[in-house]
Amino acid sequence: MITIIMRTRDNQLPEWQRAMMSRIRLPIGCALLALLFVFLPGVSAQTGSDPVPAIIAALRAQQFEQALRLLQPALERSSKDPRLWSLQGVALSGEGRKKEALVAFQHALSLAPNYLQALEGAAQIEYDSSSDAAIPLLNRILELRPDDSTSHAMLAVLEYRRGQCAPAVTHFARAGSLLDAQVDALHAYSTCLMKLSRFEEAAAVLERALTLRPDDPRERHLLASVQLTAHKPQDALATLEPLLAAQNPDAETLELASSAYEDIKDTPKAVSTLRQAIILNPSNVNLYLDFANLAFNHQSFQVGIDVITDGLGVMPTASPLYLARGVLYVQLADYDKAETDFEKAYELDPRQSLSSAAQGLAAVQEHDFDRALATVQSKLARKPNDPLLLYLEADILVEKGADPDTAEFHRAMRSAKKAVSLQPSLSDAHDVLAKLYLMSGQNQAAAEQCRQAIHINPKDQTAVYHLIQALRKSGDKSEIPDLLKRLAELRAESTKEERERYRYKLVEETPANKNTGQPKSEQ
Numbered sequence: 001m002i003t004i005i006m007r008t009r010d011n012q013l014p015e016w017q018r019a020m021m022s023r024i025r026l027p028i029g030c031a032l033l034a035l036l037f038v039f040l041p042g043v044s045a046q047t048g049s050d051p052v053p054a055i056i057a058a059l060r061a062q063q064f065e066q067a068l069r070l071l072q073p074a075l076e077r078s079s080k081d082p083r084l085w086s087l088q089g090v091a092l093s094g095e096g097r098k099k100e101a102l103v104a105f106q107h108a109l110s111l112a113p114n115y116l117q118a119l120e121g122a123a124q125i126e127y128d129s130s131s132d133a134a135i136p137l138l139n140r141i142l143e144l145r146p147d148d149s150t151s152h153a154m155l156a157v158l159e160y161r162r163g164q165c166a167p168a169v170t171h172f173a174r175a176g177s178l179l180d181a182q183v184d185a186l187h188a189y190s191t192c193l194m195k196l197s198r199f200e201e202a203a204a205v206l207e208r209a210l211t212l213r214p215d216d217p218r219e220r221h222l223l224a225s226v227q228l229t230a231h232k233p234q235d236a237l238a239t240l241e242p243l244l245a246a247q248n249p250d251a252e253t254l255e256l257a258s259s260a261y262e263d264i265k266d267t268p269k270a271v272s273t274l275r276q277a278i279i280l281n282p283s284n285v286n287l288y289l290d291f292a293n294l295a296f297n298h299q300s301f302q303v304g305i306d307v308i309t310d311g312l313g314v315m316p317t318a319s320p321l322y323l324a325r326g327v328l329y330v331q332l333a334d335y336d337k338a339e340t341d342f343e344k345a346y347e348l349d350p351r352q353s354l355s356s357a358a359q360g361l362a363a364v365q366e367h368d369f370d371r372a373l374a375t376v377q378s379k380l381a382r383k384p385n386d387p388l389l390l391y392l393e394a395d396i397l398v399e400k401g402a403d404p405d406t407a408e409f410h411r412a413m414r415s416a417k418k419a420v421s422l423q424p425s426l427s428d429a430h431d432v433l434a435k436l437y438l439m440s441g442q443n444q445a446a447a448e449q450c451r452q453a454i455h456i457n458p459k460d461q462t463a464v465y466h467l468i469q470a471l472r473k474s475g476d477k478s479e480i481p482d483l484l485k486r487l488a489e490l491r492a493e494s495t496k497e498e499r500e501r502y503r504y505k506l507v508e509e510t511p512a513n514k515n516t517g518q519p520k521s522e523q
Contacts, residue, residue: 055067059094062094064091064094064095067094068095075088081111083115083117085104085111086118089101089105089108089121089122092104105125106122113140114143119140120141123137127158134158150175156171156189160188169193180208183209183213186212190203200230207223220239220240224236224240225256233259233260233261234260236256236259240260251277251287254276254280255290258290267294274287275291285321288307289320289321289495291308292307293492293495293496295307301329304325304328319344319345320345322342322348323342323345326488327492327495329341339480342484370400372396373396390415390418390419395432398432413433413440416432427453427460430450431453431460431466434447434450434467437470446466450463450466451467454467471483
């Protein structure tokens with residue numbers, strides 16, 4: 001996956017990023033030596049009193065230790081000459097003494113802030129170590145050489161890694177043809193364009209990547225995905241055509257083609273292609289969800305139910321399939337079956353009830369609730385009236401399985417109530433409190449918390465689901481059909497958004513999967 005990594009060191013970067021950065025370098029080294037030699041006033045190979053030609057000769061011969069020996073007396077005589085400090089930086093860098101080399105380049109810059117060769121040397125070292133300190137150095141280089149494509153490319157990579165896509169795409173564009181041979185850099189460029197919703201431009205960049213790997217199915221899948229996001233289904237089909245014409249197209253190709261056929265209103269072709277994909281890969285949840293969307297859009301609800309049921313026969317614990325089938329049952333007004341499917345989905349995936357903030361905790365993502373709870377409680381010890389931390393504590397305690405009448409349950413209840421009182425607009429806290437009330441049999445109180453959560457966030461699927469539960473348990477079922485319809489509508493809307501996010505994910509995951517031949521499916 002293309003991951004936005006902030007302020008990391010080079011040895012912590014994914015391999016693809018290290019490779020990309022190693023291919024983008026400023027013209028230091030021999031080029032610097034040539035420039036120094038040309039522009040040193042009054043220096044020639046015959047000037048025996050000036051050590052610079054000998055230093056340059058040693059550096060060109062990669063005799064770095066000899067160059068350093070020659071530099072020592074020269075610097076003692078001319079300690080304020082930025083050229084000598086830059087030469088020392090080159091020599092130290094050649095010996096692998098990067099930190100000392102950086103100090104030498106920085107000293108040269110303290111003497112001459114716009115000394116180009118020192119700027120390049122310092123910027124390259126900072127860039128190679130993945131340091132954001134390279135950014136101001138590169139910007140100063142661009143003030144001196146506005147059209148320097150290498151500096152633009154390096155800045156683009158650094159800004160991309162920081163998650164700053166707006167400046168990154170500007171620099172990617174200014175890098176021009178320098179990126180044309182670098183697939184990973186083109187992927188990073190397209191990812192940023194996607195994040196900025198500049199889909200057609202992202203597709204154009206990926207077309208450049210495809211010319212480098214025309215026989216790579218992954219590249220065609222990637223480009224077709226972005227073309228579909230840009231509402232260019234005909235372009236996507238043209239991209240996929242060589243794969244579709246092959247004797248045995250794979251399921252990924254067929255899934256993308258099905259989406260393209262549907263976008264051009266060729267629904268029979270979309271259905272037949274998707275069925276073929278399911279036969280090839282019957283354990284891919286996304287294929288069944290795509291079929292459910294087709295069935296929903298064309299009011300073929302029972303057909304969709306039948307296909308989803310087949311999928312559940314293969315994957316009986318796939319929560320998204322129960323949600324999808326529940327949505328279709330609602331359209332047939334079969335509310336009992338819809339409610340049963342929704343309940344099963346939430347039972348299989350307890351994280352459905354976890355808030356987005358809780359899901360952002362690394363420990364929760366690793367299903368390590370004990371560590372997550374310890375993290376939150378350590379912060380609460382310092383900030384006992386923080387509503388966000390209070391509701392997180394309650395949320396995690398519930399997911400850990402705190403039972404009514406236990407100390408953990410009562411602590412969760414106290415934290416949730418306090419969170420709601422401190423910040424009434426925190427809808428997730430109302431959700432957690434509603435669940436706690438449900439678990440303790442306080443159904444009316446649970447319903448009230450759900451209604452408050454829905455008032456704050458009308459798209460809160462968890463609150464709608466818990467309200468259905470609360471009303472059913474209290475015996476008030478008059479609202480349940482309308483609430484099930486509302487839940488189905490919200491689920492259908494979020495499914496569409498999830499599919500769009502999945503296409504973004506294809507772009508972001510590509511470099512990490514470059515050796516697998518296929519983007520990963522989102523299960």
